[in-house]
Amino acid sequence: xxxxxxxxxxxxxxxxxxxxxxxxxxxxxxxxxxxxxxxxxxxxxxxxxxxxxxxxxxxxxxxxxxxxxxxxxxxxxxxxxxxxxxxxxxxxxxxxxxxxxxxxxxxxxxxxxxxxxxxxxxxxxxxxxxxxxxxxxxxxxxxxxxxxxxxxxxxxxxxxxxxxxxxxxxxxxxxxxxxxxxxxxxxxxxxxxxxxxxxxxxxxxxxxxxxxxxxxxxxxxxxxxxxxxxxxxxxxxxxxxxxxxxxxxxxxxxxxxxxxxxxxxxxxxxxxxxxxxxxxxxxxxxxxxxxxxxxxxxxxxxxxxxxxxxxxxxxxxxxxxxxxxxxxxxxxxxxxxxxxxxxxxxxxxxxxxxxxxxxxxxxxxxxxxxxxxxxxxxxxxxxxxxxxxxxxxxxxxxxxxxxxxxxxxxxxxxxxxxxxxxxxxxxxxxxxxxxxxxxxxxxxxxxxxxxxxxxxxxxxxxxxxxxxxxxxxxxxxxxxxxxxxxxxxxxxxxxxxxxxxxxxxxxxxxxxxxxxxxxxxxxxxxxxxxxxxxxxxxx
Numbered sequence: 001x002x003x004x005x006x007x008x009x010x011x012x013x014x015x016x017x018x019x020x021x022x023x024x025x026x027x028x029x030x031x032x033x034x035x036x037x038x039x040x041x042x043x044x045x046x047x048x049x050x051x052x053x054x055x056x057x058x059x060x061x062x063x064x065x066x067x068x069x070x071x072x073x074x075x076x077x078x079x080x081x082x083x084x085x086x087x088x089x090x091x092x093x094x095x096x097x098x099x100x101x102x103x104x105x106x107x108x109x110x111x112x113x114x115x116x117x118x119x120x121x122x123x124x125x126x127x128x129x130x131x132x133x134x135x136x137x138x139x140x141x142x143x144x145x146x147x148x149x150x151x152x153x154x155x156x157x158x159x160x161x162x163x164x165x166x167x168x169x170x171x172x173x174x175x176x177x178x179x180x181x182x183x184x185x186x187x188x189x190x191x192x193x194x195x196x197x198x199x200x201x202x203x204x205x206x207x208x209x210x211x212x213x214x215x216x217x218x219x220x221x222x223x224x225x226x227x228x229x230x231x232x233x234x235x236x237x238x239x240x241x242x243x244x245x246x247x248x249x250x251x252x253x254x255x256x257x258x259x260x261x262x263x264x265x266x267x268x269x270x271x272x273x274x275x276x277x278x279x280x281x282x283x284x285x286x287x288x289x290x291x292x293x294x295x296x297x298x299x300x301x302x303x304x305x306x307x308x309x310x311x312x313x314x315x316x317x318x319x320x321x322x323x324x325x326x327x328x329x330x331x332x333x334x335x336x337x338x339x340x341x342x343x344x345x346x347x348x349x350x351x352x353x354x355x356x357x358x359x360x361x362x363x364x365x366x367x368x369x370x371x372x373x374x375x376x377x378x379x380x381x382x383x384x385x386x387x388x389x390x391x392x393x394x395x396x397x398x399x400x401x402x403x404x405x406x407x408x409x410x411x412x413x414x415x416x417x418x419x420x421x422x423x424x425x426x427x428x429x430x431x432x433x434x435x436x437x438x439x440x441x442x443x444x445x446x447x448x449x450x451x452x453x454x455x456x457x458x459x460x461x462x463x464x465x466x467x468x469x470x471x472x473x474x475x476x477x478x479x480x481x482x483x484x485x486x487x488x489x490x491x492x493x494x495x496x497x498x499x500x501x502x503x504x505x506x507x508x509x510x511x512x513x514x515x516x517x518x519x520x521x522x523x524x525x526x527x528x529x530x531x532x533x534x535x536x537x538x539x
Contacts, residue, residue, distance in 0.1 A: 013017075013374025030056055054374050057228055059537040061519065064253045064262035066382045068222035068246040068412040071202035072214060073191050075149045077418075082105060083437060083529035085244055088226065090191040090208040093120060093139070094184050098525040100290075100346070100439030102184050105194060106209060117177040117480060118162075121137075122170045127192055129213040129229045133361040136166040141195035148200035151421055155460055156447040159478040164225065178479040181486070185438040189394055211237040211533035222412075238521075238536035248382065257282060257514055264515045267528065269385040270331035273512045285513045285524045286333070290436040292342050292444060293384045294506035295320075295377070295394075299464030300422050306370050307428055313501040315364035318357040319401045320505040327467055329389050330509070337506035340449065340497045344508065347441030349491035351498040354505055361401040369391050374404040377433030380416045381409050384509060387431060421459040430463060431523065437527045441490055442477060449497050450474040 004385040069082055072089045086096070093107040104110060108121040126134040146154050147161050162174035163184065174183060197206050205214040209236065212226040226242040245262060247253040253265040254272050259280055268276075271286045297307050306312045322336045335343070338353045365373070377394065378386055391407050408427070410416035418424035436444050450471045451461025473493035480486040511528045518538045522530050 036348055057237055057240040059239050060243060061239045061264070061535065061537065062243040062245065062262045064247045064256055064265045065222065065243050066247070066250070066253065066265070066267045066385075068248075069224065069244060070219055070222065071204050072206070072208070072403050073193065073203045074154070074189065075146055075152050075200070076202050083527065084532055085224070086191065087210060088212045088242070088528075088532040089210045090193060091124075091210050092188050092190055092192060092411070093453060094188040096185065096437055096439055096525075096527060098523055100526060102188065109264070110184050110187075112181070112183075113173075118174040118183055120172050120174060122172075123233070123485040124170060125233045126209055127231055127233050128207045128209050129231050130194075130207050131231050132194060132207075134170070134192060134209055135169040136164070136172040137169075137195045137196075138192050139172055139190075140164040140166060141198050142190055142192050145193075145198050145200045146190060150458070151417060151460070153447075156450065156462060157189070157443050157454070159185060159450070159475055178475075179481055180478060181310050181481045182438070182440055182442055182478075184444070185440055187491050188219060189437055209233070212242060215241075235533065236430070237533035239532075242532065246412075250385070254514075259517065260516065263519050264513065264522070267382075267385055268512045268514055269329075270333035270334060270510075270512065271386075273333070273514065276330065276514045281517050282514055285515065285519055285522065287511050287524050287526050288335075288344055288437060289511040289528055290342050290344050290526045291384075291433050291447075291509060291511075291528065292336070292337070292436070292506060293509055294502075295431055295504035296463055296502060297465070297504065298428050298430065299502075301464075306368075306373055307375070309368065310499075310501050312368055312370055313504070314473075315361050315368065315370075316398075316401075316403070317354060317501060317504050318361035318364070319397050319403070320354065321356045321397055322354050322505055322507065323356065325390055325393055329386050329393070330507075333512060334507045334509040337503075337508055340494050340502065340506075341441045341444040342436065342508045342523065344439075345436060345441040345444065346439055347442075347445075347487045347490045349487075349494045351491070351495045358401050360399075361464075365401065365403075371402070372404075373402070374406065375428040376406050376408060376426060377429040377431060378408045378410065378416065378419060378427045380412060380414070382412055383431055384433050385512070406477075420463060421466070423459065435527070437529075439526070441494075442474075442486070443492060445474050445490060445497075446478060449493070449502070465502055467496075467500060470500070 069085055072086055072088055091105050094110055095103050098104050106122055106126050108123045110120050113119045122134055160176055162176050165173045170210060194207050204219045205217050211229055213229045213231045214224060221393060226243040228240060250272055257260045257265050276282045277284055297313055300472050301308050326334050328449045336354055339349060339351045342350055395405045411510040419427060432449055434444060448462045449465055451466040452471055453466060455461045456466050470493055473489050477486045477489035513524055520536045520538050522535050524530050
């Protein structure tokens with residue numbers, strides 16, 4: 001498909017003409033996959049380590065991504081698998097490790113000196129690929145650029161932007177009006193670029209401090225070629241060249257890894273993983289993730305629209321047979337959410353569960369005076385594995401309770417962003433995934449549910465979700481240094497959010513990745529990424 005957006009086959013017809021029976025879903029799902037804490041101080045010992053000779057590296061690694069990598073930074077968006085590639089070129093002051101603890105990268109030290117001030121000392125040996133040093137001015141400019149960009153994914157995660165004071169080229173302070181005890185985690189998402197080369201837009205190439213540099217790129221097709229950064233200040237990578245390809249169709253990615261055309265494919269369906277397990281020379285890596293996949297309601301609808309009523313939203317949620325979706329489409333490689341953030345995150349609170357009860361859905365909609373309801377569901381292709389199957393199953397489930405559901409998908413890199421911000425066409429439900437690269441429930445709560453009227457003026461709330469009683473609790477939690485007290489506030493916020501029924505349904509997926517056995521030392525983390533510089537190739 002080449003159009004930037006297209007209607008899914010049979011999606012804009014009444015659900016009765018696109019029947020996808022529960023028995024058929026079970027049968028089809030089994031075969032379709034074959035084709036388709038506050039730390040007061042952080043020391044530098046956890047950094048990448050001393051330099052090494054690039055000449056020791058050899059071989060070429062080819063990655064087949066399920067989403068188009070439109071840039072080598074993350075100002076606008078950051079789907080999970082992009083973290084691996086982006087941070088091979090650009091780095092942050094800190095990073096979240098595989099055990100979801102914070103480690104230093106460009107920072108020699110990152111420590112809180114008061115409730116509202118952090119002191120950061122940059123590594124003396126940290127330099128960019130052009131040999132120039134990483135300096136405090138670069139951090140100042142990076143934060144300014146993230147703040148200026150419109151519609152960036154990172155903006156909602158900061159209750160306020162820290163103010164940088166440059167003490168020297170290698171020392172700075174980060175000051176806030178209110179305490180942000182998790183600032184070291186949040187700064188792990190701010191990628192640093194030389195000040196003169198940075199701008200409030202996506203960067204497709206340029207200078208970075210990571211182990212690789214961009215040798216060539218074609219951002220339109222999502223293709224990149226990486227070579228070793230000869231100036232890299234850390235431990236030298238093991239592989240000489242990395243090629244990145246965007247392969248939208250899962251069946252094509254599966255065929256490519258079977259044929260040895262690519263070495264790694266990410267975010268695959270459980271069916272594809274099961275198929276590839278039996279193939280000689282291929283291994284499957286799996287870990288429970290931190291991503292929150294959900295079907296989010298549009299909170300920008302007029303007050304008299306049915307889904308503006310939380311009782312209607314709750315009634316519609318009873319129509320979704322989540323267990324069948326997880327068992328038949330995901331083969332058990334996901335868990336239905338029991339809250340408004342993933343259960344894998346620090347600070348998660350179990351505040352409810354989704355219940356399948358179509359009779360109750362029908363009776364509740366009748367009681368509420370809702371009839372002949374027609375809704376539009378949109379999503380971007382590749383948002384999560386087997387997303388089209390999930391959406392097609394929902395068409396039938398809604399039909400069973402008298403609701404017509406129309407589907408519209410967008411190609412990766414298309415104009416869904418405008419729709420999501422209320423600047424495109426009309427929609428009622430969004431199929432989306434919210435990644436979490438900090439391991440903290442607070443990050444997801446701040447990003448999804450802490451919308452304010454001020455943010456909504458620029459459409460920077462999460463799809464119009466603006467409820468002061470929720471935002472106030474989250475903002476209190478953001479400023480609370482004591483972890484226990486912070487999590488108590490978060491638990492209250494999570495309960496209030498659940499009671500508003502922001503999502504039709506949600507689940508937490510396992511991260512599944514397939515690799516050729518020649519690929520060694522790939523440590524897949526819960527945030528669906530890995531350290532590319534640590535990966536090696538077996539002869």
